Amino acid sequence: MMKLKKLVRNLVQIPSMRKICSLAAGEGVQKEKTDCVVIGAGVVGIAVARELSLNHGRNVLVIESASTFGTGSSSRNSEVIHGGIYYPPNSLKARFCVRGRRLLYEYCKEHGIPHKQIGKLIVACGHEEVPKLNYLLNRGIENGVEGLKMMEGSEAMSMEPELQCVRALWSPTSGIIDSHSLMLSLMGEAETHGTTFSYNSTVTGAHLEENQINLHISDTKSVKNFDFSSQGYPDITLLPKLVVNAAGLTSTALARRFNGINLGVIPPSYYARGCYFSLSNITVSPFKHLIYPIPEDGGLGVHVTLDLDGNVKFGPDVEWLNDIDDVSTLQNKFDYTVCADRAKKFYPAIRRYYPSLKDASLQPGYAGIRPKLSGPRDGFYDFLIQGEEFHGIPRLVNLFGIESPGLTSSMAIAEYVATKFS
Numbered sequence: 263m264m265k266l267k268k269l270v271r272n273l274v275q276i277p278s279m280r281k282i283c284s285l286a287a288g289e290g291v292q293k294e295k296t297d298c299v300v301i302g303a304g305v306v307g308i309a310v311a312r313e314l315s316l317n318h319g320r321n322v323l324v325i326e327s328a329s330t331f332g333t334g335s336s337s338r339n340s341e342v343i344h345g346g347i348y349y350p351p352n353s354l355k356a357r358f359c360v361r362g363r364r365l366l367y368e369y370c371k372e373h374g375i376p377h378k379q380i381g382k383l384i385v386a387c388g389h390e391e392v393p394k395l396n397y398l399l400n401r402g403i404e405n406g407v408e409g410l411k412m413m414e415g416s417e418a419m420s421m422e423p424e425l426q427c428v429r430a431l432w433s434p435t436s437g438i439i440d441s442h443s444l445m446l447s448l449m450g451e452a453e454t455h456g457t458t459f460s461y462n463s464t465v466t467g468a469h470l471e472e473n474q475i476n477l478h479i480s481d482t483k484s485v486k487n488f489d490f491s492s493q494g495y496p497d498i499t500l501l502p503k504l505v506v507n508a509a510g511l512t513s514t515a516l517a518r519r520f521n522g523i524n525l526g527v528i529p530p531s532y533y534a535r536g537c538y539f540s541l542s543n544i545t546v547s548p549f550k551h552l553i554y555p556i557p558e559d560g561g562l563g564v565h566v567t568l569d570l571d572g573n574v575k576f577g578p579d580v581e582w583l584n585d586i587d588d589v590s591t592l593q594n595k596f597d598y599t600v601c602a603d604r605a606k607k608f609y610p611a612i613r614r615y616y617p618s619l620k621d622a623s624l625q626p627g628y629a630g631i632r633p634k635l636s637g638p639r640d641g642f643y644d645f646l647i648q649g650e651e652f653h654g655i656p657r658l659v660n661l662f663g664i665e666s667p668g669l670t671s672s673m674a675i676a677e678y679v680a681t682k683f684s
């Protein structure tokens with residue numbers, strides 16, 4: 263482990279390593295054998311690293327392009343622990359969400375991670391929406407979600423006096439979590455059991471040599487000037503026994519740079535930004551539970567989320583982004599600006615279920631971007647986990663489209679990946 267740590271320190275701190283790399287391709291670039299490499303220190307990558315090291319005895323190196331963990335979608339979400347209602351039965355999203363939720367609650371209790379099982383109301387604001395609520399109830403039951411109950415509007419409104427709805431579906435297993443504390447705790451366990459985290463290090467591609475994956479790593483600073491039109495010269499090449507690509511928004515673009523991969527099985531990438539607005543000038547939260555409208559195309563609808571301090575936020579909406587290409591993705595050039603103008607659309611959407619929302623009470627909050635595998639109006643697309651049998655590269659696992667409910671599912675995804683591929 264020490265050797266590996268030293269190697270990583272070299273990679274990050276000694277720019278002169280690049281001189282070595284200016285030799286002919288394949289010559290001079292330092293190569294190092296490793297056991298497992300996880301690409302990306304988001305909640306999923308961290309959970310996978312912990313599972314591999316803690317429960318499978320593997321040595322893991324997590325390569326993260328940012329200067330710390332969890333700066334991608336893992337810190338730009340609603341921090342909701344989902345029940346598992348929305349997804350088609352037997353889909354990975356349904357299975358991992360239900361299993362992941364159970365694992366997550368157990369883990370939070372055992373490790374003192376701040377969380378609250380506050381429950382959620384999915385509301386029908388007009389009679390025309392009631393069949394959709396019935397559909398969600400049946401789907402949730404099929405998915406094994408516990409305790410679901412259909413309520414008359416009056417019952418829901420007695421639970422939440424500010425709410426207006428004609429019917430509601432009560433999901434008592436939904437809750438909220440401090441995702442930063444979760445990641446810190448998972449990382450601590452991973453590090454204790456043989457995982458090393460290397461920040462400011464970017465995976466820029468890979469190639470195969472005699473069936474061995476050669477993973478190209480560069481100092482993140484140099485990636486700004488990296489020539490993505492070719493394989494370029496990495497600062498270092500790792501020769502891992504297992505690679506898990508958990509690069510979130512970048513995972514598809516990165517997989518397309520793995521020389522020798524079957525490009526035909528890599529799905530197209532779409533990106534949908536979701537903005538949040540917070541409720542200003544309130545002393546007491548108007549809601550005690552999560553309130554969700556009927557889901558919309560591409561997202562779950564502008565909902566009410568509470569954080570563990572009782573702050574209220576609304577979001578995320580869905581804004582399809584059309585100007586993101588593979589290079590800007592690999593350089594992590596994502597625009598997370600929340601345009602204040604978007605509030606115009608939030609007011610009417612929120613007032614459908616919260617009519618007393620005051621004018622000028624919404625303040626721009628933050629934004630996240632969903633790594634989607636289907637475009638506008640394309641319908642449902644599942645998480646996609648591809649091993650060698652799909653793409654042809656031995657001991658490479660690609661995790662694609664890990665959007666919501668990825669936080670809830672993280673421990674179940676980790677369990678699945680480590681069991682199937684370790």
Ligand SMILES: Cc1cc2nc3c(=O)[nH]c(=O)nc-3n(C[C@H](O)[C@H](O)[C@H](O)COP(=O)(O)OP(=O)(O)OC[C@H]3O[C@@H](n4cnc5c(N)ncnc54)[C@H](O)[C@@H]3O)c2cc1C
Pocket residue numbers: 301302303304305306307308325326327328331332333334335336337338339340341342343344463464465466508509510511512513516536578592629630631632633664665666667668669670671
């Ligand atoms: C708006 C929004 C709301 C959401 N709400 C919820 C919710 O309430 N509940 C829920 O369960 N889920 C929710 N999700 C989904 C959840 O946040 C994600 O599924 C989860 O965080 C994905 O984690 P990840 O580790 O796969 O990706 P990320 O957190 O994005 O981590 C990927 C990491 O890989 C790194 N990386 C990228 N490229 C490279 C490279 N080439 N080399 C090295 N490192 C690289 C990135 O810097 C990043 O740190 C939401 C998502 C969004 C966008």
